[in-house]
Amino acid sequence: MNLAYKTLLYGGLYRRQGIEKDSINGLVDLKKLPTVSKSDLTRNFYEAIGKPRDVVKFHTTSGTSGTPTVVAFTHNDWDIYVKQNIKCLRLIGANKYDIIYNATPYGMFFAGLVLHDAIIGLGAKVIPAGALSSTSAHFNLFELFKPTVYIGIPQYLLKLAKDYLDIGKDPRELAFERAYCLGEPLNEKKRKLIEDLWDIEVYCGYGLSEIGAGSECCEKVGFHWPVEDVHVEVLEEHHSKGELTYTTLRKTGTLAIRFRSRDLGHIIDEPCACGDKSPLISHIEERLDDLVKIKGTLISPYAIDSAMYSFKNVRNYLFVIEEIRGLDNVTIYIEGNNVNSLLIKKAIKNATFITPNTVKMVSKDSIPLIGRKGKRFIDLRKENSYNNIIQNFAKAT
Ligand SMILES: [Zn+2]
Known part of the structure; x- marks a missing residue:
């Protein structure tokens, strides 16, 4: 609170609302404070930094309406993040004897670098693969270093397995024992698919x-949460689902106090069977920013992803919504073998109550990589910047 009151963002907000610093004496008093959203941190990142002089690095994260959010780290903050990630690696069963393949990009997005430091902190060996240009470049490193743990985006792990099979090799014969998947939610069907293809355990x-x-x-029932660093509250405000709202307790760079994540989930009350004492947050049930209205129905891209990967032969897909003569039009492009488009239409209808207008099979690797994580759900009614790339792709198919 001492730091927060010194910042323009929080101090200004609290003073305007007449909230005295002395009235906040513990976590129970947090509820007296207003919540903040990502846009508050995006507007002027400098106003949310607790100790500006102690900042040693900046990273950015995707923000609302295309403006990145800047996150400022002090030494203290980076240490906290590295320790959290060491704990994460231990939770998935990694240890110092592992050779860990870090396929998370090293750059403005912080995850690659923080995991890199965490792997070293764990005493394991890191292969800093970052984002290589081709799957064959990854295969060379897999065969050269025989890594035992993979860290990266699940969709890419799936692609790697299928591409390895395509060159006549079996991913199960590589040394991988487990994967730590980040960057996008993973439904159970896709998790199982990846686990079977690689013969590994996949954790998120x-x-x-x-x-x-x-x-x-x-x-694999939820996420062990570092409550000593980050307090979590569940605000019940969205169709009886709770929004996870976080408060950083020990950071000194960018402060997040009652930060609304837009992720819906809950806290799991029972102790975890694994024996770890830290509380569990459920899997994310929904991301508010991801929900879209199509043909008058509110749709979750999660439901679509889950439906698509109930088909084992689906390699990749692209779900495009656009407005044609005033009506919502949905086209699904699919990479895969022996996929029946009628069955796809039916599965999407069952999962979402809307029927796609067109389901089109396309050739392997033809779906363009959109965004850092490879977006599979594009709403051209709002995301105009993707118009060219989608139109060019549609013309070529
Ligand atoms: Zn556990």
């Missing part, structure tokens, strides 16, 4: 640049 992590990270353990 969850975190936000502004606040920190937690991870699944062997039970």
